[in-house]
Amino acid sequence: MAGIIKERLYTPGPTPLLMEGQARTLTATLHHRTEGFRRLLKETLENLRYYYNTKNDILIFSSSGTGAMEGAVSNLLSPGDRVLIGTAGKFGERWGQLAKAYSIDAVTVEVPYGQTLPIDEMTTKLKSDGPFRAVFIQATESSTGVRHDVEALAAEVKQHPETCLVVDAITGLGTTDLRPDEWGLDVVIGGSQKATMVPPGLAFASVSEKAWKQIAQSNLPRYYFDYAKERKNLAAGESSFTPATTLIVALHATLQYIREVGRENLIANAALLAEAARAAGTALGLKLFAESNPANAVTAIYAPPGMDSGLIVKEIRNRFGAIITNGQGSMKGKIFRLAHLGYYDFLDLVSVVTALEIALTQLGHSVQLGIGVRAAEQVYLHQLG
Amino acid sequence: MAGIIKERLYTPGPTPLLMEGQARTLTATLHHRTEGFRRLLKETLENLRYYYNTKNDILIFSSSGTGAMEGAVSNLLSPGDRVLIGTAGKFGERWGQLAKAYSIDAVTVEVPYGQTLPIDEMTTKLKSDGPFRAVFIQATESSTGVRHDVEALAAEVKQHPETCLVVDAITGLGTTDLRPDEWGLDVVIGGSQKATMVPPGLAFASVSEKAWKQIAQSNLPRYYFDYAKERKNLAAGESSFTPATTLIVALHATLQYIREVGRENLIANAALLAEAARAAGTALGLKLFAESNPANAVTAIYAPPGMDSGLIVKEIRNRFGAIITNGQGSMKGKIFRLAHLGYYDFLDLVSVVTALEIALTQLGHSVQLGIGVRAAEQVYLHQLG
Numbered sequence: 001m002a003g004i005i006k007e008r009l010y011t012p013g014p015t016p017l018l019m020e021g022q023a024r025t026l027t028a029t030l031h032h033r034t035e036g037f038r039r040l041l042k043e044t045l046e047n048l049r050y051y052y053n054t055k056n057d058i059l060i061f062s063s064s065g066t067g068a069m070e071g072a073v074s075n076l077l078s079p080g081d082r083v084l085i086g087t088a089g090k091f092g093e094r095w096g097q098l099a100k101a102y103s104i105d106a107v108t109v110e111v112p113y114g115q116t117l118p119i120d121e122m123t124t125k126l127k128s129d130g131p132f133r134a135v136f137i138q139a140t141e142s143s144t145g146v147r148h149d150v151e152a153l154a155a156e157v158k159q160h161p162e163t164c165l166v167v168d169a170i171t172g173l174g175t176t177d178l179r180p181d182e183w184g185l186d187v188v189i190g191g192s193q194k195a196t197m198v199p200p201g202l203a204f205a206s207v208s209e210k211a212w213k214q215i216a217q218s219n220l221p222r223y224y225f226d227y228a229k230e231r232k233n234l235a236a237g238e239s240s241f242t243p244a245t246t247l248i249v250a251l252h253a254t255l256q257y258i259r260e261v262g263r264e265n266l267i268a269n270a271a272l273l274a275e276a277a278r279a280a281g282t283a284l285g286l287k288l289f290a291e292s293n294p295a296n297a298v299t300a301i302y303a304p305p306g307m308d309s310g311l312i313v314k315e316i317r318n319r320f321g322a323i324i325t326n327g328q329g330s331m332k333g334k335i336f337r338l339a340h341l342g343y344y345d346f347l348d349l350v351s352v353v354t355a356l357e358i359a360l361t362q363l364g365h366s367v368q369l370g371i372g373v374r375a376a377e378q379v380y381l382h383q384l385g
Numbered sequence: 386m387a388g389i390i391k392e393r394l395y396t397p398g399p400t401p402l403l404m405e406g407q408a409r410t411l412t413a414t415l416h417h418r419t420e421g422f423r424r425l426l427k428e429t430l431e432n433l434r435y436y437y438n439t440k441n442d443i444l445i446f447s448s449s450g451t452g453a454m455e456g457a458v459s460n461l462l463s464p465g466d467r468v469l470i471g472t473a474g475k476f477g478e479r480w481g482q483l484a485k486a487y488s489i490d491a492v493t494v495e496v497p498y499g500q501t502l503p504i505d506e507m508t509t510k511l512k513s514d515g516p517f518r519a520v521f522i523q524a525t526e527s528s529t530g531v532r533h534d535v536e537a538l539a540a541e542v543k544q545h546p547e548t549c550l551v552v553d554a555i556t557g558l559g560t561t562d563l564r565p566d567e568w569g570l571d572v573v574i575g576g577s578q579k580a581t582m583v584p585p586g587l588a589f590a591s592v593s594e595k596a597w598k599q600i601a602q603s604n605l606p607r608y609y610f611d612y613a614k615e616r617k618n619l620a621a622g623e624s625s626f627t628p629a630t631t632l633i634v635a636l637h638a639t640l641q642y643i644r645e646v647g648r649e650n651l652i653a654n655a656a657l658l659a660e661a662a663r664a665a666g667t668a669l670g671l672k673l674f675a676e677s678n679p680a681n682a683v684t685a686i687y688a689p690p691g692m693d694s695g696l697i698v699k700e701i702r703n704r705f706g707a708i709i710t711n712g713q714g715s716m717k718g719k720i721f722r723l724a725h726l727g728y729y730d731f732l733d734l735v736s737v738v739t740a741l742e743i744a745l746t747q748l749g750h751s752v753q754l755g756i757g758v759r760a761a762e763q764v765y766l767h768q769l770g
Contacts, residue, residue: 003654004646004730019404026411261389269388320732345389347705350739350758351732358762362769369766370759373735377743377754384747 005321010352012142012171012298012325012339018197018257021250028249037245038237040252045234047255051196051263052173052188054180054206059230061203062244065170065191066094068203071225072136072166072187073098076211078218081133082107084125084163086117086153090143090328091168095136102220107132113331114300116293117148123156126163133214134164134186139172143328145300145337147176147293154183164211170194171297174258175270175341186211192247194297195266197254197343201247207231254343270296272383273340273349276376280353283375284360284367289327289335298339300327304365309336315359322355350376390706395737397527397556397683397710397724403582403642406635413634422630423622425637430619432640433589436581436648437558437573439565441591444615447629450555450576451479453588456610457521457551457572458483461596463603466518467492469510469548471502471538475528475713476553480521487605492517498716499685501678502533508541511548518599519549519571524557528713530685530722532561532678539568549596555579556682559643560655560726571596577632579682580651582639582728586632592616639728655681657768658725658734661761665738668760669745669752674712674720683724685712689750694721700744707740735761 009016030037041060048058061067073095077083082105085095092110099106107129109122117137126132135157140147150167157165164186169178173188174195180188185208192202207215207227215227224241233240258266277299278288289300303309310333313326327335338352353372360367394401415422426445433443446452458480462468467490470480477495484491492514494507502522511517520542525532535552542550549571554563558573559580565573570593577587592600592612600612609626618625643651662684663673674685688694695718698711712720723737738757745752 003650003657004728006728006730006732008732265388272388320730322732343389343391345391345705347391347393347707347736347739351736354732354735354758354762358765361762361766368759369762370755370757372755373739373758374753374755377739377746380743381746381754 008320008322008348008351010322010324010338012337012341013191014193014200015195015197015339015342016344016348017199018254018343020257021198021254024253025246025249030245030249032239032243032245041234041239041248042237044248044252044255047252047259048204051255051258052180052190052206053178053263054188056180056206056208057231059205059207059227059234060239060243060248061225061230062201062241063203064200065168065189065203067225068189068205069094069168070098071205071222071227072189073102073104074220074222074225075215075227076134076164076166076187076218077102077104077220079103079220081105082131084109084122084129084132084135086122086135086137086148088115088117088144088146088148089113089141091138091141095168113144113329114146114289115291116146119149119152119156122153126156126160130160130163132160132163134166136166137168139167139169139176139178140295140297142171142298144289144331145295145298146290147295149293150178150185151183154185158184164214171295171341174263174266175296177267180206180208184208192251195270195342196251196258198247198250201244202251267296270341272379273344273346274299276346276349276379277338277340277353279375279379280372284357284372289331297341298337300335300337302335304360307363307365308333311363312336312356312359315362316355319359319362320355322352324352346380393705393707393733393736395707395709395723397722397726398576399578399585400580400582400724400727401729401733402584403639403728405642406583406639409638410631410634415630415634417624417628417630426619426624426633427622429633429637429640432637432644436640436643437565437575437591438563438648439573439591441565441593442616444590444592444612444619445624445628445633446588446610446615447586447626448588449585450574450588452610453574453590454479454553455483456590456607456612457574458487458489459605459607459610460600460612461519461549461551461572461603462487462489462605464488464605466490467516469494469507469514469517469520471507471520471522471533473500473502473529473531473533474498474526476523476526480553498529498714499531499674500676501531504534504537504541507538511541511545515545515548517545517548519551521551522553524552524554524561524563525680525682527556527683529674529716530680530683531675532680534678535563535570536568539570543569549599556680556726559648559651560681562652565591565593569593577636580655580727581636581643583632583635586629587636652681655726657764658729658731659684661731661734661764662723662725662738664760664764665757669742669757674716682726683722685720685722687720689745692748692750693718696748697721697741697744700747701740704744704747705740707737709737731765
């Protein structure tokens, strides 16, 4: 070990933890079948509704986000149903894998990694290839750093009373303006290790009245991720199975912090950091991976031509203890990803930009030192007006 | 609150805490009259010797560093003794106040804030104005960011068998190469809230054989800070009075971390950060306060002409939650101070440099954005060779 090196997370999950949330778990290790825990769980659900910007029911599962994604499939659908899937990256592909696992007939609109979903094409499919019981997309695709136009798609799905819209907003929540009630997002999936500043282990799902009606009629097999059972129990402040109590205690605390910060400010913070990250990458002469609609949660950037992006990830990790991520799937070795969501401030961003400038220099790719940080600072100052 | 703002300490004490140390206090709240605590205290003293780079006895008091400073005066001296004090800032003045409180005759070599002590002048006084029972200085003067030449002074004091050298190394330990045994530093004072990464509340003193002999003959009144009583009790793993148990538990953990990092690496880390801070300040067109011998613990920088340095401190605090400090005494409003000691890495430093660039810009002092960070990066890369 050479000198002091602090470990820092710049990944799209897990994200930096809010210490007040972690500390709370030390003094509130409640048993889950007590009045104290029931009250805490109900308050947590109420604050999740604020975080989600919805009046819909919200469910909490002790699982990673994928568990609630599977639940969306198994609860909304019946054998023989057809669904429409939009995929533009690793997490879009996961919807396809889930449909396949349940032998659901899926029509897929797929675009290459780095592109945003073509809503017009999805609209056409909706009209021509249906009827669909559900449409599945991401709000933001974490593997590519691209945001999809959820609002526009929702406006189209609304025209189809037989079709529910399911949005994986695991990295979208708290980073992007989402309006489940106004737009008509029937199921919205979230996870604890993202903008909620809590460790991994909890999945969330908001469920609309339209979705509940469909769930009542569907009959794919489900047990642990049974949405209706969980809704009924949660109404009484109970979870169906033993919940991850300390994670819920931490979430209770972090959601109070998020209420203090304000949902809109939390989103604006991610938007500012994302803009600064893009400005820094561009100033350093690097190419951004998102061709349009870059996400606020994470910025994907091409390595310089001829350089393996894994080397940049490794150099930053070894030298500064800072964890950024490689590309996923076909983009491994080509891009790297800097996240900037949750408990993450402007000085965190300039830290990772500095680490990037030094890593590139050390790897033999000469950059003008400080120019990425300067671009980030210019974005910061510009938003002050 | 606008977005996410993390609180960050860039002060010469308290300094950023090592969370592993803090966490340890949660599971080791021992009673102090037990075998477990005695063992922990003995290990802590052994590791403090490593940290101090000495084989001398080390004492721990539950007090701020000033308590152990007072103890150096009350334990080494008797009524009628004469001492030599070198003062170049607020903490040098404290030696004078302590001598006055105990009615000790003090000869003072004083230079203006920002200058290092003239060792030649102190040497002359040693020869002409003695005999002195003790000489008191700082290793680094935290109020001005200046290092004094302890080694050179010690070589002179060594020529005087009747004179002990007392060094306030509260910010010097862990940031500067100090060799108590080789150089002959008779009493070296430390504090917990500095490079040891622990909250305030503990003071340390290393005591040489020469000092113990003098202590045995001195008779100023003392009770709580009785060095000989504490030495005797600590040998058995006991403190004379109830110790601040959780701080000692934390210190036990942080000293283990410091052993892993290595004392020399800890010092080199501070030296690198100090060099980077000076380079950044200079690149931003600002004037450094230290005329020579800048300290590794803290860098003092003049505000731009006509600007109150308190505005910079306030802007950085309000905008980024980052705490830097104003000048002290006569330099209040003229300089600001960025510390970089203890659990503090290079990315922490570029964060505060970025905050400074933005604060100056917002206060109407135009700087070339990113140029301070660039200078810091150049220093970082240069040390890699």
